[in-house]
Amino acid sequence: MAEDKRYDIIIVGAGPGGLTAGLYGARANLKTVCLEKYLPGGQIANTEEVEDYPGFEHISGSELAMKMADHAKKFGLQIEMEEVEEVYVDGDDRVARCASGNIYRAPTVILSTGGSPIFLNVPGEKEYTGKGVSYCAICDGAFFRDQVIAVVGGGDAAVEEGMFLTKFGSKVYIIHRRDKLRAQKIIQQRAFANEKIEFIWDTVVESINGDGNKVSSLSLKNVKTGEKSTLDIGAVFVFIGFRPNSNITREALRKDQGGYILTDEKMETSIKGIFACGDVRSQLVRQITNAVGDGTTAAVAAEKYIEALHDKDIANVK
Numbered sequence: 001m002a003e004d005k006r007y008d009i010i011i012v013g014a015g016p017g018g019l020t021a022g023l024y025g026a027r028a029n030l031k032t033v034c035l036e037k038y039l040p041g042g043q044i045a046n047t048e049e050v051e052d053y054p055g056f057e058h059i060s061g062s063e064l065a066m067k068m069a070d071h072a073k074k075f076g077l078q079i080e081m082e083e084v085e086e087v088y089v090d091g092d093d094r095v096a097r098c099a100s101g102n103i104y105r106a107p108t109v110i111l112s113t114g115g116s117p118i119f120l121n122v123p124g125e126k127e128y129t130g131k132g133v134s135y136c137a138i139c140d141g142a143f144f145r146d147q148v149i150a151v152v153g154g155g156d157a158a159v160e161e162g163m164f165l166t167k168f169g170s171k172v173y174i175i176h177r178r179d180k181l182r183a184q185k186i187i188q189q190r191a192f193a194n195e196k197i198e199f200i201w202d203t204v205v206e207s208i209n210g211d212g213n214k215v216s217s218l219s220l221k222n223v224k225t226g227e228k229s230t231l232d233i234g235a236v237f238v239f240i241g242f243r244p245n246s247n248i249t250r251e252a253l254r255k256d257q258g259g260y261i262l263t264d265e266k267m268e269t270s271i272k273g274i275f276a277c278g279d280v281r282s283q284l285v286r287q288i289t290n291a292v293g294d295g296t297t298a299a300v301a302a303e304k305y306i307e308a309l310h311d312k313d314i315a316n317v318k
């Protein structure tokens, strides 16, 4: 039977931001629940190896996720497997309505719903994700030192990340489906001046190939001539866009042009009592480290928000 449950803080999404918010919320003795439709970890749960989270020189994404979840649970965070369909405002309550029919109520909600890269959807992409197919240059670039790296896309992310990858790769090919980049001119100029970068124009990836353990080549097709070719590579980074999961609230939230949620320095969104942290939030970088920082701030801000509500109630009674 569907239940109506009451908490101090509801966190939507158990990625690093959400789990950190959960740890801080629960540790502050607030009744805190984190609702997650899959297993805890968010994107890191599918990350083969993490080597840029301080204190852990090498750790698998799934192990780090488990450690974060266990750590937060030790302080009393409740993690529930629930798919949140909608978050809305009901007076002083912020409400999460779940696919199960359960309703969670609290004065505060922290959205840590993350986002997902847009996939190429070609054969081999899923199979080799984490084995040479990546969607994060900062996370994975260093694994491909002195190898030939391919980047797919023609926007700011593809070109900027392509330049970043020249620190590691012996050569970086940027494969774009048109003959003009979408990236800003200044970024284009820098990339054109970079001797390690070569552009492959008017070309799409038809498949990602390997030996079962690791990527070894791309099958390409020139969309103008129809010519097919094979490019030998050690890794391919796909940057054809990223979709933040920011459409969960009934009331409109302020967002940037890319659909990322705008917050203030307390991680509070344009709706009072609703906070956001991690990849769903508008910010410069999308890393585990800053999601964790956001989660900390969001939980502490939520605590202060609840205290202010109590003070208001006491003042009204007096």
Ligand code: NAP
Residues within 6 Å of the ligand: 119, 120, 152, 153, 154, 155, 156, 157, 158, 160, 177, 178, 181, 182, 204, 239, 240, 241, 242, 257, 258
């Ligand atoms: P984007 O600007 O939407 O560019 C996506 C690129 O991928 C486009 O070149 C597009 O080609 C290509 N593409 C899309 N679907 C494809 C497919 N199925 N197969 C092959 N190519 C495909 O995305 P983004 O580069 O991730 O940037 C997202 C937002 O973040 C933008 O607003 C961007 O300005 C911002 N951003 C800013 C910076 C910065 O300012 N330093 C850095 C990174 C991102 P077409 O051009 O043919 O459509």
